[in-house]
Amino acid sequence: MKILLNNSDLNEALYDVSNLGFVPTMGSLHKGHISLIKKSLKECEKTIVSIFVNPTQFNNKYDYKKYPKNIKKDLSILHKQKVNFVYLPKKEDVYYYKRKTPIKISKDNLILCAKFRKGHFEGVLDVMDRFTKIIKPQKIYMGEKDFQQLYLVKKYIYNKYKSKIISCKTVRNKNKFALSSRNILLNKTELLKAGNIAKDLISFKKKLSNKKNLKMILSNKKKELINLYKIKVDYLELRSISNLKSSNKLKNSKLFFAYYINKIRLIDNF
Numbered sequence: 021m022k023i024l025l026n027n028s029d030l031n032e033a034l035y036d037v038s039n040l041g042f043v044p045t046m047g048s049l050h051k052g053h054i055s056l057i058k059k060s061l062k063e064c065e066k067t068i069v070s071i072f073v074n075p076t077q078f079n080n081k082y083d084y085k086k087y088p089k090n091i092k093k094d095l096s097i098l099h100k101q102k103v104n105f106v107y108l109p110k111k112e113d114v115y116y117y118k119r120k121t122p123i124k125i126s127k128d129n130l131i132l133c134a135k136f137r138k139g140h141f142e143g144v145l146d147v148m149d150r151f152t153k154i155i156k157p158q159k160i161y162m163g164e165k166d167f168q169q170l171y172l173v174k175k176y177i178y179n180k181y182k183s184k185i186i187s188c189k190t191v192r193n194k195n196k197f198a199l200s201s202r203n204i205l206l207n208k209t210e211l212l213k214a215g216n217i218a219k220d221l222i223s224f225k226k227k228l229s230n231k232k233n234l235k236m237i238l239s240n241k242k243k244e245l246i247n248l249y250k251i252k253v254d255y256l257e258l259r260s261i262s263n264l265k266s267s268n269k270l271k272n273s274k275l276f277f278a279y280y281i282n283k284i285r286l287i288d289n290f
């Protein structure tokens with residue numbers, strides 16, 4: 021496994037690689053990340069994993085400061101997985117040029133997390149654009165857990181580069197709770213609560229079929245979740261998986277959910 025600390029290391033290592041899979045991460049790796057890495061290792065000749073906590077996608081200083089870091093453990097996981105390259109850039113390696121026109125999310129796309137985390141996806145698209153330009157991967161592996169991110173990056177990168185975005189299923193723990201680096205910030209009771217919420221919403225979604233008046237049912241469910249679990253909810257919405265437009269049918273739709281346990285913001289979709 022080669023560790024690439026800057027762009028000249030990277031250019032030297034990748035110059036003759038023609039089938040490269042790229043897994044962008046912010047580190048504090050877990051089984052969700054590993055599932056993306058395994059898929060890339062299986063499908064591509066070489067795999068590169070980046071670890072970079074991208075400052076521009078954080079709309080909240082507390083969240084950025086608290087973002088979990090564990091580089092030693094991450095490197096040992098990546099070594100065990102037999103990843104070919106790990107890219108650990110510094111801010112200057114990624115943001116070495118200023119963009120003439122800033123990336124903007126269109127008004128239609130200011131929904132779900134884009135509505136509640138101003139500037140977040142602009143930061144994500146900016147860093148993904150820079151990474152794709154620097155790394156030039158054939159395939160980029162991303163998780164459905166961050167479905168809106170996957171949707172926006174797919175559209176943006178596909179239009180601009182030849183890299184193909186490969187979507188990977190959400191990995192959950194035995195309590196049905198989606199794995200996330202932020203879970204480390206939750207205590208035992210909070211983790212249990214998050215598991216109960218996930219199980220609650222999975223069974224709620226199963227029972228939704230053939231019901232009329234879905235909007236009203238969802239609005240009531242949102243109130244119930246707030247009262248029952250004492251959580252702050254940003255949204256609970258049913259949207260089409262093909263264009264993320266609001267939907268009142270279950271077919272080809274997903275239930276999108278964002279909420280806080282204490283100060284920790286968590287997202288999931290079912």
Ligand code: AMP
Pocket residue numbers: 044045046047051052053055056161162163164165166188189190191192198199200201
């Ligand atoms: P992050 O390090 O949180 O930026 O995530 C890096 C990549 O891993 C993103 O494409 C995420 O969607 C994906 N990912 C994070 N958690 C999971 C999970 N539980 N299951 C599958 N993919 C995940």
